[in-house]
Amino acid sequence: MTAPASNRSWLKPAAIGAAVLAIAGIGFAAFSHQPTAPDVTFISIDGQKISSQNLRGKVVMVNFWATSCTTCVKEMPQMVETYNKFKDQGLEFVAVAMSYDPPNYVLNYAETRKLPFKVALDSGGDLAKQFGDVAMTPTTFVIGKDGKILKRYLGEPDFASLHVLLQKSLSAS
The missing domain is CATH 1.20.5 (Single alpha-helices involved in coiled-coils or other helix-helix interfaces)
Incomplete structure (x- = not known):
């Protein structure tokens, strides 16, 4: 019924x-x-190995860039300013040159501009693959103290909002 x-x-x-x-x-x-950042080892231009595991507990920016990328070159002075503003609060920064960027160009750029943060080479393209197949430069990741990716910026970030995110992340316990 x-x-x-x-x-x-x-x-x-x-x-x-x-x-x-x-x-x-x-x-x-x-x-x-929030996805977790991949476990990788960056090789800096001076041969230093930087393990993402050793960066846990810190806020980290990973910036994929190339010397041939006009937006990357344009944003780099602001990346330097951002790093200098927050490094004393614990910010770590790794600028990863894309696999197609000739290492001598990267080395020359880093030395002549006196880049104050770690600059790494992604010779085989493995780092870009592990960070989600990064193809566009610049691409910047902000990684929290817990290893989670807080934000991914494609292209030049809005530096005011980036600074707010960094301040919040660095002051979190």
């Missing part, structure tokens, strides 16, 4: 409401998940 139609009229809106809430919950979970 079925109930009259007038008694079932609430079923359809309730089912739609439940479906919308379920989809919203899935969407929130997907967007609130």
Whole structure:
């Protein structure tokens, strides 16, 4: 025996409401998940090995760039300013030159501009692959003390909002 139609009229809106809430919950979970930065070892231009494991507990910026990238060259002075502003609060910074960038160009650029942070070479392209197949430069990652990627910037970041994020992340315990 079925109930009259007038008694079932609430079923359809309730089912739609439940479906919308379920989809919203899935969407929130997907967007609130912060991926963990890959476990990698950077090789600096002076041959120093920098393990991402050794950077845990610190806020880290990883900037993929190239000497042939005009936006990278344009943003680099502001990257230097950002590093200098936050390094005493514990910011670590690794500028990773793309695999197609000739090492002698990278070395010359870093030396003539006196880059104050670690500059690494991605000779085989492995680092770019492990960071999600980075192809566009500049691409910058901000990694929290817990190793989670807090933000990925494609292109030149909005430095004011980047500084807010860094300040918040560096002051978090």
